[in-house]
Amino acid sequence: MSITIEVNSGKIKKDRQQLDMHFLPANIKGNGEANVEQYFSAYTRKENGFLTNALRGYPLQGEIKKVPANITGVVLQETRKPLDEEAERILRVKGTFEEFTYWNYDKIPSASDGYTQALQIVQLADVLSETISEEEVLKELKANGK
Amino acid sequence: MSDDIKIKDEPLNETIENGEHEEKENNESDGLIDKITSLKKLGPFIASKDNSTNTVYFSDIPQVCKDEPCMLGVDEAGRGPVLGPMVYGIAFCPIKSKQALIDLGCADSKQLTEEKRDIIFDDINTKEYANSCIGWAVEIISPNVISTSMFRRAKCSLNEVSMNSAIGLIHAAVDEGVNIAEVYVDTVGPPEKYQDKLQKIFPQFKITVAKKADSTYPIVSAASICAKVSRDHALKVWQFPEGLKLKSNDFGSGYPGDPVTKRFLSENIDLVFGFPRLVRFSWSTAENALADKAYDMEFDEPDSEKPKYAGPKLTKFFKGTTKDGEVKREPCRLLKERFLDSCVDF
Numbered sequence: 121m122s123i124t125i126e127v128n129s130g131k132i133k134k135d136r137q138q139l140d141m142h143f144l145p146a147n148i149k150g151n152g153e154a155n156v157e158q159y160f161s162a163y164t165r166k167e168n169g170f171l172t173n174a175l176r177g178y179p180l181q182g183e184i185k186k187v188p189a190n191i192t193g194v195v196l197q198e199t200r201k202p203l204d205e206e207a208e209r210i211l212r213v214k215g216t217f218e219e220f221t222y223w224n225y226d227k228i229p230s231a232s233d234g235y236t237q238a239l240q241i242v243q244l245a246d247v248l249s250e251t252i253s254e255e256e257v258l259k260e261l262k263a264n265g266k
Numbered sequence: 267m268s269d270d271i272k273i274k275d276e277p278l279n280e281t282i283e284n285g286e287h288e289e290k291e292n293n294e295s296d297g298l299i300d301k302i303t304s305l306k307k308l309g310p311f312i313a314s315k316d317n318s319t320n321t322v323y324f325s326d327i328p329q330v331c332k333d334e335p336c337m338l339g340v341d342e343a344g345r346g347p348v349l350g351p352m353v354y355g356i357a358f359c360p361i362k363s364k365q366a367l368i369d370l371g372c373a374d375s376k377q378l379t380e381e382k383r384d385i386i387f388d389d390i391n392t393k394e395y396a397n398s399c400i401g402w403a404v405e406i407i408s409p410n411v412i413s414t415s416m417f418r419r420a421k422c423s424l425n426e427v428s429m430n431s432a433i434g435l436i437h438a439a440v441d442e443g444v445n446i447a448e449v450y451v452d453t454v455g456p457p458e459k460y461q462d463k464l465q466k467i468f469p470q471f472k473i474t475v476a477k478k479a480d481s482t483y484p485i486v487s488a489a490s491i492c493a494k495v496s497r498d499h500a501l502k503v504w505q506f507p508e509g510l511k512l513k514s515n516d517f518g519s520g521y522p523g524d525p526v527t528k529r530f531l532s533e534n535i536d537l538v539f540g541f542p543r544l545v546r547f548s549w550s551t552a553e554n555a556l557a558d559k560a561y562d563m564e565f566d567e568p569d570s571e572k573p574k575y576a577g578p579k580l581t582k583f584f585k586g587t588t589k590d591g592e593v594k595r596e597p598c599r600l601l602k603e604r605f606l607d608s609c610v611d612f
Contacts, residue, residue: 145566146564146565146566147563149562150561150562154538155536159508159538160539162507163318163410163543165318174543176539176540176547177540177546177547177548178414178417178547179414224566225419225565226417226418226419237605238605238606244600
């Protein structure tokens with residue numbers, strides 16, 4: 121299986137049409153367009169420094185999160201997922217975002233939220249993929265007394 | 267040190283003053299409709315408020331209500347419907363002014379037609395013999411607030427929402443300076459329990475909680491009329507932020523059995539968001555309609571009440587290999603704690 125991601129890099133840079141993105145604490149079993157502005161964003165209120173809203177009557181509390189520096193948020197769209205798992209898949213860049221609204225179900229967003237913790241992968245990946253010079257390795261070995 | 271103390275003292279007074287200023291300015295910027303002086307003003311007043319949050323309105327308090335011992339009645343409107351706000355109303359007047367209530371026609375409010383209720387509501391606000399001794403207040407509880415209260419992790423039942431509203435209105439009346447002596451409440455649920463609860467909160471009042479209090483006590487009937495008229499008008503002036511162009515005769519009474527309401531519910535489903543927020547999502551009628559027609563949606567489970575035993579299991583020492591001897595590796599703890607996993611299929 122191979123996946124092709126079609127990127128029109130000119131488009132990403134040029135039309136920074138920022139998408140109105142929301143991370144919801146629910147699994148929606150459907151795909152398609154959603155009336156986010158009219159049915160959702162119109163009801164966002166600010167309360168005690170946090171945002172409030174509701175999804176199908178369930179109370180939400182949220183905050184705006186920035187996508188970590190040096191990273192671009194990208195929405196990919198696939199016209200049709202091939203039935204054959206081996207077939208090549210093509211995903212197109214639909215738009216980009218630099219911030220999004222993170223929502224919890226009836227819980228004030230905090231550092232202990234699973235999603236916030238998962239975002240640490242960004243720092244982890246940076247550290248793990250840093251290039252190390254030979255001298256640094258030798259230094260480290262010496263310091264450990266070997 | 268002495269400077270510190272000064273700083274602490276003064277801003278307190280200032281913030282109180284600022285609060286008052288802001289309130290006045292807000293009222294002015296809302297336009298002309300910060301007072302409901304007649305039936306005509308009721309609709310525009312409600313329409314100027316955010317219908318996704320609660321709105322509390324207090325009439326002017328007649329001076330006699332501050333001087334003379336008063337009776338206060340509490341009733342609600344719109345408890346059962348799947349659409350629109352639930353409204354709590356209170357009315358109060360000096361005990362000796364009971365005749366004014368009778369002259370208004372505040373009898374069994376369930377027997378009154380909509381027109382008759384509108385007339386009485388208008389009279390309460392415009393007729394000198396009534397507005398000189400009767401004050402009233404309503405809390406319009408938004409359907410959005412009803413849904414989100416009932417769907418909280420720690421569920422808040424409709425009864426709790428109701429009682430909190432009633433208690434809040436009585437507290438507010440006390441704060442406004444009403445000299446309350448007697449309180450009459452139309453019951454939610456068994457009268458005895460509710461009466462005990464209210465008596466504990468307001469030991470200084472003589473409290474009567476009764477079924478069908480609105481047909482027995484004219485002051486409850488007056489409260490009931492204020493609540494019902496407000497609820498009817500709230501539906502009439504309802505604006506949909508969702509952009510639907512529908513009038514109140516397009517969605518009916520809101521009772522689940524009303525065919526107009528049924529049709530409204532089945533024709534106005536958004537696949538993702540369900541209904542416009544005129545609808546109380548926590549009603550089983552609404553939930554069932556969505557289960558059939560909208561996308562399935564699974565929420566983060568509410569915190570389970572019984573914590574599961576979290577210690578290591580004895581059998582864990584035998585795990586780690588599959589039947590054919592292949593060693594299974596536990597994911598790295600650092601990643602596991604951060605809910606990170608490799609993902610190849612999406």
